[in-house]
Amino acid sequence: MANFTLNGKAVSLEVDPQTPLLWVLREHLGLTGTKFGCGIAQCGACTVHLNGTAARTCVLPVLAAEGGDIVTIEGLAENDDHPLQQAWIEEQVPQCGYCQSGQIMQAADFLKNTPDPTDEQVTAAMAGNLCRCMAYVRIHRAVKRAATIASERATSQVNGQQTDATATTAGVGIFDPRATAGTVSHSAVEETSHGKV
Numbered sequence: 686m687a688n689f690t691l692n693g694k695a696v697s698l699e700v701d702p703q704t705p706l707l708w709v710l711r712e713h714l715g716l717t718g719t720k721f722g723c724g725i726a727q728c729g730a731c732t733v734h735l736n737g738t739a740a741r742t743c744v745l746p747v748l749a750a751e752g753g754d755i756v757t758i759e760g761l762a763e764n765d766d767h768p769l770q771q772a773w774i775e776e777q778v779p780q781c782g783y784c785q786s787g788q789i790m791q792a793a794d795f796l797k798n799t800p801d802p803t804d805e806q807v808t809a810a811m812a813g814n815l816c817r818c819m820a821y822v823r824i825h826r827a828v829k830r831a832a833t834i835a836s837e838r839a840t841s842q843v844n845g846q847q848t849d850a851t852a853t854t855a856g857v858g859i860f861d862p863r864a865t866a867g868t869v870s871h872s873a874v875e876e877t878s879h880g881k882v
Contacts, residue, residue: 692760
């Protein structure tokens with residue numbers, strides 16, 4: 686029996702305690718946003734948050750998550766409006782999209798602890814997440830942009846001045862790709878929300 690919290694909901698299921706957490710998420714619970722990449726915790730495609738920290742799930746037995754709090758790309762933001770998801774779309778980061786959920790989860794952990802990163806810090810933090818399409822420049826740009834978006838949102842909340850303009854561009858859930866036809870592809874929206882690859 687494995688027991689943990691997944692994206693804010695209690696989960697309990699019968700599974701071999703040595704089963705990799707990635708298998709449990711994808712095969713037993715149907716959350717396919719988290720991807721299998723290398724199988725040896727070297728590429729980062731399988732990254733989720735475990736107790737608030739980025740963790741590679743392809744080699745992590747579900748036993749290690751017992752009683753823990755797991756967040757996957759599906760649970761990163763209630764309306765897919767995390768600053769990283771918005772930045773990923775603005776910067777048109779995804780190409781094939783396979784690694785993107787892991788990239789975003791790694792970046793979310795990084796920005797939580799380093800809200801105003803330097804270029805060197807972004808490079809170091811994201812170095813362990815590989816992209817077979819070589820979209821590293823766009824990934825780097827998006828992480829920096831997400832930091833700016835988060836800062837702007839925090840300032841707006843503090844001042845109580847959230848405008849209609851920010852409200853209409855704040856999230857993927859209300860993002861209309863038709864409104865920016867020719868600048869953002871539909872697949873980019875999908876890749877940054879639930880990794881529907």
